[in-house]
Amino acid sequence: GAARQMGLNFAYKINLDSVIFLDSDDRLCPNAVERLSYELNHSKSNLIVSDIIAEHKNKPDFLKEGINSMTWLHGKIYRTSFLQKNNICFPTDFKTNEDLGFNLCVYNAIEDEDKKYIPQQLYLWRDDNNSITHNNELASICNGIDFINAVYFYFNYCKNNMQPIKKPNILLECYYYYQLTLIRDNNITEEIDEKLKEMFSHYMFIIPLSNRDNWYNLWTNNFAIYEKKFYFFKETLYDWLNRLEFDFSILGE
Numbered sequence: 001g002a003a004r005q006m007g008l009n010f011a012y013k014i015n016l017d018s019v020i021f022l023d024s025d026d027r028l029c030p031n032a033v034e035r036l037s038y039e040l041n042h043s044k045s046n047l048i049v050s051d052i053i054a055e056h057k058n059k060p061d062f063l064k065e066g067i068n069s070m071t072w073l074h075g076k077i078y079r080t081s082f083l084q085k086n087n088i089c090f091p092t093d094f095k096t097n098e099d100l101g102f103n104l105c106v107y108n109a110i111e112d113e114d115k116k117y118i119p120q121q122l123y124l125w126r127d128d129n130n131s132i133t134h135n136n137e138l139a140s141i142c143n144g145i146d147f148i149n150a151v152y153f154y155f156n157y158c159k160n161n162m163q164p165i166k167k168p169n170i171l172l173e174c175y176y177y178y179q180l181t182l183i184r185d186n187n188i189t190e191e192i193d194e195k196l197k198e199m200f201s202h203y204m205f206i207i208p209l210s211n212r213d214n215w216y217n218l219w220t221n222n223f224a225i226y227e228k229k230f231y232f233f234k235e236t237l238y239d240w241l242n243r244l245e246f247d248f249s250i251l252g253e
Contacts, residue, residue, distance in 0.1 A: 017079065047077070072099060090102050100147065155198075
């Protein structure tokens with residue numbers, strides 16, 4: 001997050017019109033910069049999104065459609081004036097999922113008509129086992145904790161910029177990552193619990209229509225399938241919310 005923010009600050013300093021982010025172990029496809037820049041310069045959009053090719057060492061490559069890749073910065077071009085006007089920055093106090101925190105703020109501030117999707121494969125993401133997000137079990141634990149940190153960063157962005165939160169269902173995703181972290185490490189700090197309590201006190205839950213049956217199942221059952229693996233969570237969704245002092249009277253659908 002800190003390195004990306006440094007680059008973003010430099011872009012502001014020299015008045016660049018747009019920014020593209022590229023990880024050191026990834027590749028841009030031929031003409032990616034030209035294609036993304038053309039789309040941005042010939043439209044009123046503040047964000048152009050393309051598709052991503054995910055390359056894996058031990059399993060087949062797959063196509064990730066950019067239209068559904070809110071978490072990743074990859075394959076996107078951002079108009080810098082939009083980012084600066086809306087006070088959008090990267091979190092710098094945690095090392096994974098900082099791109100999620102950034103993009104949640106982007107997608108909250110942007111209007112639907114101000115973003116554009118082009119169905120072209122312009123970014124090659126490479127599975128690097130030595131990267132911070134893949135190299136050990138500790139990284140998996142950090143991913144779970146930092147997912148919650150990223151959502152808390154987004155929560156504070158909305159609060160500080162007086163924006164209504166447009167993705168309240170993201171709070172439910174914290175349940176998955178919280179419970180997976182308990183299974184892997186059993187070490188959730190009191191600080192994380194306090195952050196969740198603060199978010200719960202401000203925003204109602206919305207059960208996503210597309211996944212409603214799954215959430216209702218988790219309400220009273222503690223088993224779930226996540227990334228094709230079967231887990232017994234330590235708490236049901238109801239017990240988890242109750243322990244974190246969630247106000248059930250504001251539960252929304």
